[in-house]
Amino acid sequence: MEHLPDPKAPGAEPGVWWPPSALTPEWIREHRPDVLHVHFGFEHFTPAQLQAAMDAADDVGTAVLVTVHDLENPHLPEAEQPAHRVRLAVLLAAADEVVTLSTGAAEAVRKDYGREAIVIPHPHVLPLDREDEDAAGEGPGPGEELLVLVHAKDLRASVDPEPLLPAVAEGVRRLRAQGRPAQAVLEMQETTQDPVRADRLRASAEELGIRVWEHPRLDDASLHALLRRAAVSVLPYVRGTHSGWVEMCRDLGTPVVVTDVGAIASQVADTPLPGEQASEAGRPGEGVAVVGMQDPAAAAEAIRRMALSPRKPAPPLWRRTQRAQVAAAHAAACARAVRTARRQHAERVAVLVITGDRDTHLARVLQALERQTRRPDEVVVVFMGQPDGQVPETDLPVTVGHVAADGHLPLAAARNRAAVLASAEILVFLDVDCLPADGTVEQLAAEVADHPHAMVMGTPRYLLPDWRERTGLAEAVLPEDAALRAASVPHGARAHLPAGGSEQWHMVWTLVLAMRRSLLQAIGGLDEGYVGYGAEDTDLAFRARDAGMGLRFHPAEVFHQHHGVHRPPLNHLEDILVNARRFRAVHGLWPMEGWLREFAAAGLVDWDEDGGRLELRRRPTEQELAAAKVADAAY
Structure with a gap:
């Protein structure tokens, strides 16, 4: 199987693939690949543009394989998640084969989109040719200060450390009460996506005695060195589905405390490390603790426990075997997608x-x-x-x-x-x-x-x-x-x-x-x-x-x-008022304006057409209801 490189985006620097040209009808019609594998990066397109790409794939006989990495897009705010789900629905409707990274996500794909997804686990993040000792690092010694590292990164939409900071401070207090030196550090890039939130974080951290470390964006080597030094990596996610960061920490052996979002718990529990047993069905085992953002006591205890837990890096040989299995599973998925694309079937x-x-x-x-x-x-x-x-x-x-x-x-x-x-x-x-x-x-x-x-x-x-x-x-x-x-x-x-x-x-x-x-x-x-x-x-x-x-x-x-009908619909007057106010609050304009004008003209409502006021003045009389009814109207 030959893998084509990501095409260069028009006008982009070398190595920049986004927005992906491979998701345009023009590229698909020109190159006609056997399989188009869509993983992520499609937030740059409208549903109509994605549909045009899917239509082009159908026209030229290209099979579509969709990997659902993100049921929620971690790069987008909450208000834009419905649009992400519509885009995902377009892709899944056209997909000849669907893959995801965990059993939890597969269940969500089945429930929300009516598609069966095969599970291919998240592979390694660190290079496979690393040395075991490089992966494990030294970690904190018995008398060394335990570094509880909270990751704000660049404050993208998927991260909100602030609600978790009290639990972090309490976890450090408990470690110190056990006689273990410990320090909580909130790491944050010098340039963030939300400066106002960054200011608020600095103030909250200072109040709780948490040190803030602001730094340029770290390269891979610096990031890996930092995580080797940490006793525990705390990931304060508020949305997302799977986490490459968690897999990176598993490669390094760095214990993780992560908030319970998406299918991260399932991602880890589906693939326990050699010798590791999941603590319970669907929950991760020894190296990762999943906590609720709204349960600070449990979060604090998880931070204390994980900071003291031994480092157990994923063995490179095990990762190498897993990588071969992942590659074989993807090859099989591509083959199935091609077969499916060749079969014509009517949808129910x-x-x-x-x-x-x-x-x-x-x-x-x-x-x-x-x-x-x-x-x-x-x-x-x-x-x-x-x-x-x-x-x-x-x-x-x-x-x-x-x-x-x-x-x-x-x-x-x-x-x-x-x-x-x-x-x-x-x-x-x-x-x-x-x-x-x-x-x-x-x-x-x-x-x-x-x-x-x-x-x-x-x-x-x-x-x-x-x-x-x-x-x-x-x-x-x-x-x-x-x-x-x-x-x-x-x-x-x-x-x-x-x-x-x-x-x-x-x-x-x-x-x-x-x-x-x-x-x-x-x-x-x-x-x-x-x-x-x-x-x-x-x-x-x-x-x-x-x-x-x-x-x-x-x-x-x-x-x-x-x-028969009522003109205007006086028989629905009060429902219309309730619904018109709700619509105005959501969409910023009045619906059913013609009816509202007639109600106002009849003295039934007090309506500020240019403002937000719509109140019932009186209910229609029986005579008014009878006069409004038109028994012989077609509509």
Whole structure:
């Protein structure tokens, strides 16, 4: 197997590979490698750009192997993690083979992205040709001062030493109480990514008697020498998944105390050193202690214990054997990826229907799904506030769920529950009012397969009040699409929307919406803080947009079964106010502005359109509710 070198990034210095040219469609189409192995470094790209690269790989027959090193990107702040998860979801959706570094991460990949990942452990960090004594070093002698080394490094987003400093100080106090000289040192680079946080750290460390050592960026030799001198290396991570630093310390024999983030505990426990036994299932053994950031007493005791523990470097011969096994496992993964890329297989599709006391509508929806040109692999029906809800007889595979209703329609909770119950990767949300045209499921699923980074909305048409008479509806026979089309009208607000990619995120409605399950999970599903009716769809769309997803509209039709409406929706007034305030707080602008203006004009609400005030002045009267109801409106 030949490994191609990382291509030089345009305009970059020699040896600089980022942003990686190998993740561009142009490079892939020109070089046509058998396997494209994506490990990390893809935060420089949008989901659409990554999808273009994956499409190029598919076009030229390049297999895609994805190693999930980071379920959370340690270089990015918390606010940017949803975008990282969307990017990862795009890659995993396209991957022909998935690898990760620990059993814990493999379980997360299975749960969050629906992909099975093989585990290939993190290999050595120090060179394999080192001498044993160089790896072990001397370490502190019996009477020497024990160096408790806390690593702030350049204060990247993944590190926050401040909450752990009291535990460090207490650990040193306990060592001294045992008669062991000890000193805590917070090492920090002279130039950090967060000078304000650096100032705060200096003050906290000084108050606790912890020495701060600021230094230029250390080269490898200097770093290794420092860690050989340390009695314990304390890693105050707040996010991340795996740690090369931990493996470096294992190579050196330096004991480690690391905060319990990601799958680091699993990473170490999966590969105990020769003669080392994991203390319990899924927990690391002798050389690494994993502690909770919120448990200072346990952290202090771990620091005391690990500072006194013997140094046990990973034997180079063992690392050499492991390296050969890792290389063989990667070669096998590449071979499987190539075989998989050559097999064509359709992805499974689930249709998700939420309903509440609309049994007749539900029966018609199931009839429409039974006659699809591409029948769904599963249908999930979630009843809202209808504990005795029953699914009509059908030959479709149906999963049933329930959510309680406390006077408000739990729309977001019901859709989330349906997504959890589904096992397919492609999800099609479908309102119980909507009858899909015969080809709708097939068309939406194909569009999602072609554009995995996007949410895809179909086209609703609204059946007229007399549609039953127009179509000659019989109880057990659903009219053909042509008859339904003739008895329906398009929504006036959507007439301007062309098919294809769009930025009209405010026009996203979940009554017919398709997307990948992994993308929905990446952005956290629908926000269940929205109660009842209004804005939960737009909030989902805006969060998808902010995470870098794409939006597409598609002519695949659904026919909305008629029911009367209120203009404006006075029957949902209080829900709309609650949801509008929540949306404003999250996104900085008002949703449903047309309705809010009508409510304000009627004296029902006090609304500052340019500010943050929206208050209920009074509830609508029975006369106002009756006047607002339009029984014969199509929508």
